[in-house]
Amino acid sequence: MSSKKNRKHKKRKDLENLSEEKFDKKFKEKKNKKNENKNENEQNQEELDQNYTENIFEKINKETSQNENTNKNQTIRLPLWIRKGKSITTNLQEIDETKSKEVFFGVSPIIQETLREDFGITTLFPTQYEVIPSIMETIKNSHFLLSSNDICVQAPTGSGKTLAYVIPIIQSLLNRVIVRLRAVVLLPTRQLVLQVRNVFEKFCSRCSLKVVSSVGESSLTQSARMLIQNNESNNEKENQFANTSSKVDILICTPGRLMELLQNIPEFSLEDLRFLVIDEADRLLTQSYSDWLYRINTIIKSSQKTTSKTRTDLISVKKMIFTATLTKNPEKMSSLLLHNPLYFFASSNLRFKIPSSLQQYYIICQEEQKPLYLYALLERLSIQNKEQTLCFTGSVEATHRLFYLVKLMSKEKFKVQEYSSSLNSKKREEILKKFHRGEINVLVSSDIMARGMDIVGIQNVINYNAPTFVQNYIHRIGRTARAGRIGKTYTLVTQDTKSYFLRMIKRKIVHESPILKENINQNVISELEVDYENNLKKLKIMIDQENIATSNFSCVNNQDILKETIRKQLTKTIFN
Numbered sequence: 001m002s003s004k005k006n007r008k009h010k011k012r013k014d015l016e017n018l019s020e021e022k023f024d025k026k027f028k029e030k031k032n033k034k035n036e037n038k039n040e041n042e043q044n045q046e047e048l049d050q051n052y053t054e055n056i057f058e059k060i061n062k063e064t065s066q067n068e069n070t071n072k073n074q075t076i077r078l079p080l081w082i083r084k085g086k087s088i089t090t091n092l093q094e095i096d097e098t099k100s101k102e103v104f105f106g107v108s109p110i111i112q113e114t115l116r117e118d119f120g121i122t123t124l125f126p127t128q129y130e131v132i133p134s135i136m137e138t139i140k141n142s143h144f145l146l147s148s149n150d151i152c153v154q155a156p157t158g159s160g161k162t163l164a165y166v167i168p169i170i171q172s173l174l175n176r177v178i179v180r181l182r183a184v185v186l187l188p189t190r191q192l193v194l195q196v197r198n199v200f201e202k203f204c205s206r207c208s209l210k211v212v213s214s215v216g217e218s219s220l221t222q223s224a225r226m227l228i229q230n231n232e233s234n235n236e237k238e239n240q241f242a243n244t245s246s247k248v249d250i251l252i253c254t255p256g257r258l259m260e261l262l263q264n265i266p267e268f269s270l271e272d273l274r275f276l277v278i279d280e281a282d283r284l285l286t287q288s289y290s291d292w293l294y295r296i297n298t299i300i301k302s303s304q305k306t307t308s309k310t311r312t313d314l315i316s317v318k319k320m321i322f323t324a325t326l327t328k329n330p331e332k333m334s335s336l337l338l339h340n341p342l343y344f345f346a347s348s349n350l351r352f353k354i355p356s357s358l359q360q361y362y363i364i365c366q367e368e369q370k371p372l373y374l375y376a377l378l379e380r381l382s383i384q385n386k387e388q389t390l391c392f393t394g395s396v397e398a399t400h401r402l403f404y405l406v407k408l409m410s411k412e413k414f415k416v417q418e419y420s421s422s423l424n425s426k427k428r429e430e431i432l433k434k435f436h437r438g439e440i441n442v443l444v445s446s447d448i449m450a451r452g453m454d455i456v457g458i459q460n461v462i463n464y465n466a467p468t469f470v471q472n473y474i475h476r477i478g479r480t481a482r483a484g485r486i487g488k489t490y491t492l493v494t495q496d497t498k499s500y501f502l503r504m505i506k507r508k509i510v511h512e513s514p515i516l517k518e519n520i521n522q523n524v525i526s527e528l529e530v531d532y533e534n535n536l537k538k539l540k541i542m543i544d545q546e547n548i549a550t551s552n553f554s555c556v557n558n559q560d561i562l563k564e565t566i567r568k569q570l571t572k573t574i575f576n
C-alpha cells in the first residue's frame with residue numbers, strides 16, 4: 001500500500017475507533033472553527049482536486065501518445081459511470097418542448113398546480129426533464145438490488161437543479177399513509193437550508209406532507225420537538241410500550257446538524273429513509289470534517305439492518321448528488337459511496353459550463369485605483385442602468401471596508417449594504433429580503449453569498465478581486481443569469497493578474513461567447529479622484545473608531561449586539 005493510502009486507511013480506522021464522546025468533542029471543535037478562512041482552505045482543496053484530475057489526464061495523454069495502439073478509453077481511470085453519463089443541454093433557448101410537456105404533465109396535478117401558481121413555471125428546463133424521469137424510474141426499481149441507481153447531476157448554476165430533486169421526492173411521497181422521515185436534504189449553509197425549505201413548503205402546503213428545516217442556531221431540543229412525537233399514554237402500564245414516531249416526512253439541514261441529531265437524540269432515526277440528497281456536493285465534501293458522509297452511511301445501514309427483513313432493503317436509500325462543479329478526483333468521488341450511479345452532465349471534459357445567457361467582462365486597472373474603477377462602474381450600473389449588483393470581495397474585513405467606502409462615495413445616490421459572516425443571521429436575512437425586494441441596489445459581499453443563493457433580480461456580479469480558483473469564479477458569477485435571464489459579470493484585474501485570470505478562464509470554462517475587455521472612461525476616474533481621497537481619510541477614521549470601540553467593550557458577552565450598536569452609531573455620525 002502506498003504511504004498516501006496507508007495514511008488514509010489509518011485515518012479511517014482512527015475515526016472508527018473514536019468513542020462517541022471524543023467524536024462529539026472533535027466535531028464541535030471543528031464546527032466552532034467555522035470562519036471564512038476555512039472557506040478559503042476548502043476552495044484550495046477544490047482547486048487541488050481539479051489539478052489532480054488534470055494531472056491524471058495529462059499523464060493519460062502522454063501514455064496514449066507514446067503507445068498509439070493503446071485504447072484511450074481503457075487508460076482513463078475515471079469511473080465507468082462518469083464516462084457513460086448522459087449529456088444535458090445548458091442552453092435554455094434549446095428546450096425540447098415535447099419532452100418538457102411529457103414530464104410536466106406526467107407528474108401529479110398537485111405538483112403541476114404548485115409549479116404553475118407558486119413558481120409561474122409551465123415549461124421544465126432540460127436538467128429537470130432529463131433527470132426527473134430517471135429518478136422516478138429508479139425509484140420504481142429501488143427494491144431490486146441490481147437495478148437500483150443513485151443519481152449524480154452536474155449542471156450549471158441557475159439551471160433548476162433544486163426542482164429536479166424536489167419534484168420526484170414530492171411525487172413519490174404524495175401517497176404515503178404514515179408520516180415517517182423519508183427524505184433528508186443536506187446543504188452547506190443555513191441560508192441555503194432555508195431557501196430549499198421554502199421550495200418544499202410550497203408543495204407541502206397543497207398536500208399532507210410535512211417538511212422542516214434544522215440548522216445550528218436552533219437548539220437540538222427544539223429541533224427534536226419539531227421532528228419527533230412522543231406517543232405517551234396516561235395509562236402507566238401502556239406507557240411501558242410507549243414509542244416515538246416522526247412528525248415529518250422531509251428534513252432539510254446541514255450535515256453538521258444531522259450528525260448532532262443522530263448523536264444526541266436517541267429517538268431520532270433514519271430507519272425509514274428513502275432519499276438522501278446532497279446539494280452543493282463538492283462544497284460539502286471539501287468541508288473540514290468531510291468524513292461525515294462515511295459516518296452517515298454507516299448509521300443508515302446499521303439502523304436499517306435492525307428493521308429490514310431482506311437484504312435488498314439495505315440499499316433502498318437513494319442518494320442524489322447535485323452540483324455545478326463536480327470534482328473529478330477519483331478518491332473524492334469514491335467517498336460519495338454511490339451505488340450504480342446514473343450521471344448527468346453539462347460538459348463531458350474537464351472544463352465547466354456557465355449559463356449561456358451570461359456575458360463576461362474584465363476591467364484592467366492599477367491596484368490602488370480599484371475602488372475608483374469599482375465606483376465608476378457602480379454608478380453606471382446603479383444610477384444610469386438602474387440595475388442590481390452583487391460585488392464580491394476576498395474577505396469579511398475587505399467587505400466591511402469596501403461597503404463603507406462605497407456608501408461614503410455614493411452619498412445616498414443608490415442604496416448599498418454589506419453581507420458577510422460578521423453580521424448575525426437575523427440581520428443577514430433582513431438584508432436578503434430587502435435585496436430581493438429591490439430596496440438595495442448594491443450588495444458588497446464575501447464569498448458567503450457565492451453558492452446556491454437564488455436572488456432573481458441580480459443583473460450584475462462584480463469580482464472586486466479576481467478569484468484564484470475557477471470553482472469560486474463559477475459559483476460567484478452564477479448568482480446572475482439564472483434560469484435563462486440575461487446577466488453580466490465584471491472582474492477587476494491588474495496588468496499583473498490579468499494573464500493568470502484569463503488563462504484560468506480560457507482553460508477551465510467552456511465558452512459560448514468570449515470574455516470581453518470593458519473600458520472605464522479615464523475622465524470619469526479623474527473627476528472622482530478628489531472625492532475619493534477625502535473619503536479614504538474618513539474611512540480610516542471610521543475603521544479606527546470602530547476598532548477602539550470594539551476593543552473597549554471586549555468583555556461584553558453578546559459581541560453581535562455590541563458590533564451592531566457600534567456600527568449603527570458610527571454610521572449615524574459619519575453619514576448623517
Ligand SMILES: Nc1ncnc2c1ncn2[C@@H]1O[C@H](COP(=O)(O)OP(=O)(O)OP(=O)(O)O)[C@@H](O)[C@H]1O
Binds near residue numbers: 123161324452453
Ligand atoms: N422550469 C423552470 N422555468 C422557469 N424557472 C425555473 C424553472 N426551474 C427553476 N426555475 C427557477 O430558476 C432559478 C434557479 O434554480 P435553482 O436555484 O434550482 O438553480 P441551481 O441549478 O440549483 O443553481 P445553483 O447551482 O446556483 O445552486 C430559481 O429561481 C427557480 O425558481
